[in-house]
Amino acid sequence: MNFWNPYLETLPREAYDQIELSYFRRMFSFSKEHSGLYRDKLKGIEEKDIRSLDDIKKIPFTEKEEMRKYQEVEPFPYGGLLGAPIEKVTSFRQTSGTTGKPIYVPETYESWQWRVESWCHILYMAGFRPRHRVFLPFGYNVYVAFWEAHFASEKVGCELVPGGALDTKGRIHKIQEIRANGMMNTPTYGLHIAEEAKSMGIDPASLGIERMLCAGEPMPPATRKRLEELYQCHVFDHIGGTEPCAWAGMCEAKDGMHIIEPFFLVEILDRETLQKEVDEGEIGVAVVTPLGRRSFPLIRFNTKDLVIKGKNGCSCGRTSKMIKEVVGRTDDLRKVRGVLFSPKTVEEVLRKEFQEVEEFEIIVERRGLMDVITLRAEANPGLTVSSIEQTKARLRESLKVATNLSFNVIMEPPGSLPRYTLKAKRFKDMREGGKNE
Numbered sequence: 475m476n477f478w479n480p481y482l483e484t485l486p487r488e489a490y491d492q493i494e495l496s497y498f499r500r501m502f503s504f505s506k507e508h509s510g511l512y513r514d515k516l517k518g519i520e521e522k523d524i525r526s527l528d529d530i531k532k533i534p535f536t537e538k539e540e541m542r543k544y545q546e547v548e549p550f551p552y553g554g555l556l557g558a559p560i561e562k563v564t565s566f567r568q569t570s571g572t573t574g575k576p577i578y579v580p581e582t583y584e585s586w587q588w589r590v591e592s593w594c595h596i597l598y599m600a601g602f603r604p605r606h607r608v609f610l611p612f613g614y615n616v617y618v619a620f621w622e623a624h625f626a627s628e629k630v631g632c633e634l635v636p637g638g639a640l641d642t643k644g645r646i647h648k649i650q651e652i653r654a655n656g657m658m659n660t661p662t663y664g665l666h667i668a669e670e671a672k673s674m675g676i677d678p679a680s681l682g683i684e685r686m687l688c689a690g691e692p693m694p695p696a697t698r699k700r701l702e703e704l705y706q707c708h709v710f711d712h713i714g715g716t717e718p719c720a721w722a723g724m725c726e727a728k729d730g731m732h733i734i735e736p737f738f739l740v741e742i743l744d745r746e747t748l749q750k751e752v753d754e755g756e757i758g759v760a761v762v763t764p765l766g767r768r769s770f771p772l773i774r775f776n777t778k779d780l781v782i783k784g785k786n787g788c789s790c791g792r793t794s795k796m797i798k799e800v801v802g803r804t805d806d807l808r809k810v811r812g813v814l815f816s817p818k819t820v821e822e823v824l825r826k827e828f829q830e831v832e833e834f835e836i837i838v839e840r841r842g843l844m845d846v847i848t849l850r851a852e853a854n855p856g857l858t859v860s861s862i863e864q865t866k867a868r869l870r871e872s873l874k875v876a877t878n879l880s881f882n883v884i885m886e887p888p889g890s891l892p893r894y895t896l897k898a899k900r901f902k903d904m905r906e907g908g909k910n911e
């Protein structure tokens with residue numbers, strides 16, 4: 475059986491559109507009635523005004539900033555974001571707060587089950603089955619994705635091993651000890667575990683991981699391939715967030731990601747005006763409405779995720795809309811010397827052409843009137859002094875071709891750059907007004 479839900483995953487396009495429109499209308503009225511945020515925000519618009527998916531475009535987006543403002547009121551700590559009586563809330567989670575005050579996420583038991591069910595689609599699509607013993611190498615804390623991954627694994631029938639409260643070496647030993655054959659991690663941490671295993675004299679491929687599900691940061695195809703080579707396993711990507719939930723995932727065809735329809739209405743809008751749906755192959759901003767979660771309703775949430783719109787339909791038989799690739803966050807795209815620059819392009823070049831580079835960091839500074847962009851590349855221990863100069867020259871050339879920018883390249887000794895367990899912070903914009911998160 476290839477589908478988690480054969481009926482929902484193979485509906486004709488018109489059926490998805492019809493169901494999503496009707497769910498959207500229902501969520502619209504529900505939100506207006508039950509949440510303080512939407513009582514104010516949707517004033518003057520009625521459910522009867524939404525007759526087609528096009529009409530939805532007239533409804534304002536929900537931005538993180540206003541969510542912060544609305545959660546300041548009673549009932550503490552969710553305020554106007556809450557869509558259910560507070561005594562019905564059964565779990566507290568929150569965003570990481572790296573870009574400001576965290577958003578607190580209330581889930582009732584029912585809404586939590588909705589999240590878990592939609593996550594089951596992500597896992598099943600990536601080939602996770604009851605035969606898998608899945609290692610989750612993190613302490614979960616208050617962060618929602620780990621808990622979703624945990625409970626969805628159970629629901630799919632996998633055997634889930636929580637891997638918190640251990641350091642990376644301890645986790646590698648645990649994977650060996652219990653013979654885990656599945657893992658869920660950020661791409662960065664997957665690479666780090668492999669590097670650490672090698673330093674312990676263990677070939678990552680010998681760990682026996684068959685399937686790896688990644689998320690948390692945009693994963694260039696070259697990084698995915700590198701992980702597949704290191705572990706000799708299948709690696710899948712998915713995208714989501716604390717507020718909207720995970721809304722698209724890669725199937726076994728590994729050719730883009732399926733939007734989890736009809737759980738979510740996903741619009742991919744042109745990034746200048748945020749009005750028009752982009753065409754296949756174009757970059758747009760993902761605007762997501764979860765269509766069945768009532769305790770924490772969200773209407774047209776601006777994820778600020780930049781994605782390339784994909785084709786409709788796939789060799790796996792699923793009929794949902796697809797995205798081709800995740801490009802990054804709208805915040806990650808910067809102008810450097812007048813050129814639009816995405817850090818992901820650099821990662822793609824490094825992972826594809828430069829096996830000798832273990833870690834990297836990109837720094838943009840202003841010197842006088844000029845933007846200077848520097849790549850600090852950490853050589854792997856096998857690199858000889860004479861080949862370092864060659865690598866530097868090749869790096870400068872490849873990066874120039876890929877980004878249209880001249881990089882200042884510095885080679886750093888093995889082990890000198892920071893390692894990350896969750897989301898990597900490899901891009902530093904030191905210019906005035908540049909966000910350095």
Ligand SMILES: [Zn+2]
Pocket residue numbers: 725726727732788789790791792
């Ligand atoms: Zn597919």
